[in-house]
Amino acid sequence: xxxxxxxxxPGAPSRWAYRAERLWLTPVVRNGLRFGVPVLVLGxxxxxxxxxxxxxxxxxNAGLELRRSIVERPEFMVSSVSIVGASPEVAEDxxxxxxLDFPVSSFDLDLDPVRQAVTGxxxxxxxxxxxxxGGVLEVRVVERTPRILWRSENxxxxxxxxxxxxxxxxxRGARADLxxxxxxxxxxxxxxxxALLAAARPVEARLRGLVRMGxxxxxxxxxxxxxxxxxxxxxxAALERVMALDQAEDLLSRDVVAVDLRIPARPTLRMGPxxxxxxxxxxxxxxxxxxx
Amino acid sequence: xxxxxxxxxxxxxxxxxxxxxxxxAILDVGTSKLACLVLRFDGSDRLRDSEGVGPLAGQSSFxxxxxxxxxxxxxxxxxxxxxxxxxxxxxxVVQRAQKMARQRVDHVIACFAGARPRSYGLEGGVDLSGxxxxxxxxxxxxxxxxxxxxxxGREVLHAQPVNFALDHRTGLSDPRGQIGKRLSVDMHLLxxxxxVIENLIYCIKRCDLELAGIANSAYVSxxxxxxxxxxxxxxxxxxxxGGTTGVSVFIKKHMIYADSVRMGGRHVTSDICQCxxxxxxxxxxxxxxxxxxxxxxxxxxEMIAIGGETGDYEHDRxxxxxxxxxxxxxPRVEEILEDVRARLDAAGFEYLPGRKIVLTGGGSLIPGLxxxxxxxxxxxxxxxRPLRVQGLPQSATGAAFxxxxxxxxxxxxxxxxxxxxxxxxxxxxxxxxxxxxxxxxDNW
Numbered sequence: 001x002x003x004x005x006x007x008x009x010p011g012a013p014s015r016w017a018y019r020a021e022r023l024w025l026t027p028v029v030r031n032g033l034r035f036g037v038p039v040l041v042l043g044x045x046x047x048x049x050x051x052x053x054x055x056x057x058x059x060x061n062a063g064l065e066l067r068r069s070i071v072e073r074p075e076f077m078v079s080s081v082s083i084v085g086a087s088p089e090v091a092e093d094x095x096x097x098x099x100l101d102f103p104v105s106s107f108d109l110d111l112d113p114v115r116q117a118v119t120g121x122x123x124x125x126x127x128x129x130x131x132x133x134g135g136v137l138e139v140r141v142v143e144r145t146p147r148i149l150w151r152s153e154n155x156x157x158x159x160x161x162x163x164x165x166x167x168x169x170x171x172r173g174a175r176a177d178l179x180x181x182x183x184x185x186x187x188x189x190x191x192x193x194x195a196l197l198a199a200a201r202p203v204e205a206r207l208r209g210l211v212r213m214g215x216x217x218x219x220x221x222x223x224x225x226x227x228x229x230x231x232x233x234x235x236x237a238a239l240e241r242v243m244a245l246d247q248a249e250d251l252l253s254r255d256v257v258a259v260d261l262r263i264p265a266r267p268t269l270r271m272g273p274x275x276x277x278x279x280x281x282x283x284x285x286x287x288x289x290x291x292x
Numbered sequence: 293x294x295x296x297x298x299x300x301x302x303x304x305x306x307x308x309x310x311x312x313x314x315x316x317a318i319l320d321v322g323t324s325k326l327a328c329l330v331l332r333f334d335g336s337d338r339l340r341d342s343e344g345v346g347p348l349a350g351q352s353s354f355x356x357x358x359x360x361x362x363x364x365x366x367x368x369x370x371x372x373x374x375x376x377x378x379x380x381x382x383x384x385v386v387q388r389a390q391k392m393a394r395q396r397v398d399h400v401i402a403c404f405a406g407a408r409p410r411s412y413g414l415e416g417g418v419d420l421s422g423x424x425x426x427x428x429x430x431x432x433x434x435x436x437x438x439x440x441x442x443x444x445g446r447e448v449l450h451a452q453p454v455n456f457a458l459d460h461r462t463g464l465s466d467p468r469g470q471i472g473k474r475l476s477v478d479m480h481l482l483x484x485x486x487x488v489i490e491n492l493i494y495c496i497k498r499c500d501l502e503l504a505g506i507a508n509s510a511y512v513s514x515x516x517x518x519x520x521x522x523x524x525x526x527x528x529x530x531x532x533x534g535g536t537t538g539v540s541v542f543i544k545k546h547m548i549y550a551d552s553v554r555m556g557g558r559h560v561t562s563d564i565c566q567c568x569x570x571x572x573x574x575x576x577x578x579x580x581x582x583x584x585x586x587x588x589x590x591x592x593x594e595m596i597a598i599g600g601e602t603g604d605y606e607h608d609r610x611x612x613x614x615x616x617x618x619x620x621x622x623p624r625v626e627e628i629l630e631d632v633r634a635r636l637d638a639a640g641f642e643y644l645p646g647r648k649i650v651l652t653g654g655g656s657l658i659p660g661l662x663x664x665x666x667x668x669x670x671x672x673x674x675x676x677r678p679l680r681v682q683g684l685p686q687s688a689t690g691a692a693f694x695x696x697x698x699x700x701x702x703x704x705x706x707x708x709x710x711x712x713x714x715x716x717x718x719x720x721x722x723x724x725x726x727x728x729x730x731x732x733x734d735n736w
């Protein structure tokens with residue numbers, strides 16, 4: 001009879017080696033040992049180290065120091081600003097509004113609020129900010145061009161073609177080249193006003209300005225106190241009609257106080273006192289002639 | 293017997309569990325070689341959709357991801373004789389296959405060659421309860437088969453219904469849903485010695501593995517090495533293993549007979565070993581490199597160095613001609629084949645429509661075997677190699693692995709056995725709760 005305990009056959013695993021290998025091939029155990037245990041050990045060490053507030057402070061300071069040393073490299077510093085496309089006084093305003101004290105690192109520079117601030121200026125339509133190589137902050141702006149003067153209770157203001165405020169002047173004579181509009185709520189109807197002014201080109205020499213009536217319709221005011229009362233809707237067509245009448249019949253050079261087109265179907269003329277008298281005489285003559 | 297019946301049912305459950313998990317090991321416990329394959333089942337549906345691959349006899353549903361073969365220890369005539377040795381060998385081979393698969397395997401399906409298989413043909417029949425054949429009718433037809441006297445200490449390994457007949461129509465493979473009055477069934481019963489199975493089950497259990505199925509190796513090597521028309525028309529598979537030579541006869545894709553001759557390749561080797569007075573390993577080496585069965589004039593001149601390590605010059609320099617070697621091997625092979633012939637005659641093999649004989653197993657690799665076999669067994673002899681399965685390494689595609697490959701197919705698509713059907717209600721113990729439930733269901 002062979003002895004029960006024999007030497008292992010070559011390569012044969014012992015019972016425990018076999019079990020260990022099978023355990024190792026079990027996915028849960030395998031992943032646990034390969035990833036779980038190292039993560040746990042490292043996590044434990046880190047937690048132990050960070051448990052001490054002094055260590056935390058040291059780490060935090062080291063991190064901040066490292067960040068500062070990178071951020072303050074001269075390659076990242078912005079030291080000057082160049083403003084493109086703005087008139088000198090506007091450029092000065094832009095400089096005030098940006099409120100940056102150079103040099104500043106481009107990491108600390110948040111361009112978006114700066115752009116908001118620059119765009120917030122009345123005279124600026126659009127602003128683009130770039131950081132150029134060499135530490136230059138370039139501000140590229142598009143200014144608003146004043147197209148019209150608006151006299152309101154706050155004084156004389158310059159408006160661009162959308163009715164946005166550009167600036168203020170003290171005297172009408174300062175910008176004699178711009179047409180004038182008057183009245184409350186006139187600034188919201190600036191595009192319409194510009195269209196009306198273009199239509200009123202034939203009487204430009206006599207034109208005093210436009211008056212916004214009741215925040216809803218326009219009056220065209222000429223010299224000698226003449227007015228063209230335009231309707232709320234279709235003002236442009238009505239004014240063109242008046243211009244055509246004027247060209248054909250010299251309507252506006254006669255003694256007419258007002259041309260009332262507020263109801264387009266019923267245009268009305270208000271004559272001056274002299275014309276009224278003459279008209280009455282002619283009427284009386286006609287009546288006398290017919291009766292006599 | 294009911295004990296094994298229950299454990300067969302448990303094994304089927306285990307197999308189902310293994311399929312769900314997707315990994316199962318195949319273990320072929322042979323006399324000279326232990327083979328372990330690890331299969332991964334990843335659902336045939338996925339493959340079929342993407343690649344247009346058909347079922348291919350069920351092999352497309354699995355892939356071999358680990359394979360190992362090892363010299364067997366402690367196995368004689370396909371039966372475990374030294375438990376510790378075999379257990380250690382099984383552990384080694386399973387570990388190697390696992391290592392290759394890089395996955396742990398918990399379920400194993402095993403086959404073995406020995407244990408004196410004996411075939412019985414059974415017949416049973418029932419009158420149908422309703423018009424239509426239902427699963428319960430099949431089960432009770434199977435249960436009505438009269439159990440033959442299989443002898444003491446023997447257990448049923450396979451109990452496969454091979455043919456169903458409904459009234460006068462026979463040759464039905466699946467009678468369910470058909471209409472008739474009387475259902476009768478032919479069943480093939482394969483019994484083996486119980487102690488051998490118990491040893492194997494115990495040995496596998498000691499390796500921390502769950503047994504998910506057990507099969508006779510002659511049967512599974514027939515599954516893998518007979519082609520479809522051979523299985524259909526009738527053929528015998530002769531699995532020439534190390535310690536035993538298995539014989540299985542197939543017709544209509546069912547095994548109808550299995551037997552084994554307790555002689556194999558190891559006997560040839562031990563003949564060489566005794567005649568030439570060399571160690572067993574040297575004899576095995578001489579057999580595999582120089583062996584043959586048909587001598588020609590050339591073989592007289594071809595001298596084979598026997599070698600030896602005794603230090604005696606004369607002894608270590610002996611040579612033997614190949615013709616002499618053939619003279620040693622041939623009588624033993626002829627003896628094996630004549631025994632096989634006797635078994636086939638006893639089984640009435642000559643009455644089958646196609647009398648094809650397929651030689652497979654490691655012993656079939658001896659050159660010239662087909663010539664000798666056709667002289668003894670008849671003209672329709674060919675050498676068989678197992679079916680090709682996905683992922684099998686080249687080293688495991690030879691005839692020696694036909695039972696391992698067949699076991700893969702068996703694992704993927706097991707044959708319906710008696711224990712796959714529900715137990716008919718009259719067989720339950722009288723107090724069983726299940727019987728009450730069944731009665732309730734039948735009557736409402």
